[in-house]
C-alpha cells in the first residue's frame with residue numbers, strides 16, 4: 001500500500017467511526033475493554049505493514065473508545081469535533097508545519113494571526129491583546145499566571161525572569177475557593193505553593209462573595225472564574241475587577257468553557273465587566289468543538305506574555321508575536337488552525353447558536369428532572385445541570401446505571417460534601433431527540449417516589 005492508499009484507508013476508517021458516532025456505546029463494555037489486551041505485543045524486530053497497524057488500532061481501539069465525539073456524551077464539558085475543524089486539522093497534519101515562527105510556516109503564521117484577531121472580536125476582549133494558542137487551558141493558564149507574576153514583581157523592581165524567585169518579594173495570590181484544580185496545578189508548578197494561596201470564600205453557587213474578598217494590593221494576583229465547573233456560574237466581574245484594578249492587582253480569568261458565553265447575546269450579561277481583566281484563558285477543544293489540544297492564552301499586555309515566554313536563540317529568533325514566544329511550546333503544530341476553521345464556518349451567529357442551544361437544552365433537562373422528582377442543585381445559568389437523586393445511595397446508583405447503560409454518559413462530583421452528578425451540554429451533535437432520550441433514561445432509572 002503506498003502513502004496515498006494508506007491515507008485513504010485511514011480516512012475511510014475515520015469516516016466510518018464518525019458516521020457511527022450516534023450508534024456506538026457511549027462507554028465501552030467490559031468485553032471491548034478486555035480486548036485492548038491485544039495491544040500487548042512484544043516490540044517488533046521487523047515492523048509490521050502500515051495498513052496492518054492502522055487496522056489494529058481501529059479494530060481494537062475504536063470499540064473501546066468513549067464516544068465523546070457523539071451526541072450522547074454529557075460528561076465534563078468535552079465538546080465534539082466540528083467536521084470543519086477536524087478536516088482542517090487533517091490538512092494541517094499533512095502540512096506537518098513547525099508553526100513556531102513565520103519562517104517556520106508563513107501559512108500557519110497567517111492563519112493563526114487571523115484566528116487571534118477573530119477571537120478577540122468574538123469574545124470582545126481588548127483588540128491589542130496577545131493570543132497564544134497552546135495545548136490546554138491548563139498550559140495557557142500557566143502562561144498567563146507566569147506573565148502576571150513577572151509583571152507584578154517587575155513593579156517591585158524585581159526581575160523574576162533573570163533573578164528567579166529566591167529572595168523575591170512575595171506575590172499574594174487569591175483564588176475562588178471553588179477554583180478549578182488546574183489553576184491550583186499551574187500555581188503549584190509556578191512555585192506559589194497551594195498552602196500560601198488565599199482561597200476567597202464563595203457562595204452556594206461557587207462565586208466569590210464580593211464583600212468577603214480578601215484585601216487586594218499592587219502585589220496581588222487575583223484569579224476569577226467564568227464558568228464554575230459544577231454550577232457553570234460566573235464571578236461578579238463588574239463588581240470585583242474595578243476594585244482589583246483600583247488596588248493595582250493583576251486579574252486573570254479562567255474561562256475554559258464559560259468565556260464562550262460572551263459570544264451569545266442571550267448569555268453575554270454573565271460576563272459583564274470581564275473585559276477589564278489583564279488575562280484570560282479559554283479552550284477551543286471544549287465548547288467551540290475543535291479537536292484536542294487547542295486552547296488560548298489571551299494577555300492584555302502582549303509584552304508581559306512575550307517576556308516570560310520568549311525562546312529566541314541565535315539560530316531561532318523571531319518577532320515577539322511568534323507563537324513560540326507566547327506559548328510553552330517551541331516546536332509546535334498550529335493549534336490555531338482548527339479554531340480559525342471553526343470560527344470561519346460558524347461565524348458569530350453560528351457560535352451564538354451553538355452556545356445558546358446548549359444553554360436551552362440544559363435548562364430543559366433541569367426542568368424535566370425537577371418535575372420528575374430529582375433534586376436540581378443549580379440555577380442552570382449556562383450549560384451545566386447539577387443533580388441528585390432521592391438520597392446519596394440513589395444518586396450513586398443512578399450514576400452507575402447511566403454509565404453502564406452505554407446509551408449516555410456523565411460523571412459524578414461532590415457538591416457541598418454530598419455526591420451529585422453533572423450533566424454538561426457541549427456537543428454540536430446533541431439534538432433535541434438526544435436530550436429527550438437522556439431525560440427518558442433518567443426518569444426510567446431513578447425518579448424518587
Ligand SMILES: *Cc1c(COP(=O)(O)O)cnc(C)c1O
Pocket residue numbers: 077135136137138139180182183227228229254255256257283295
Ligand atoms: C477544563 C477546565 C480547565 C482546564 O482546561 P484544560 O484544557 O483541560 O487544561 C480549567 N478551568 C475550567 C473551569 C475547566 O472547566
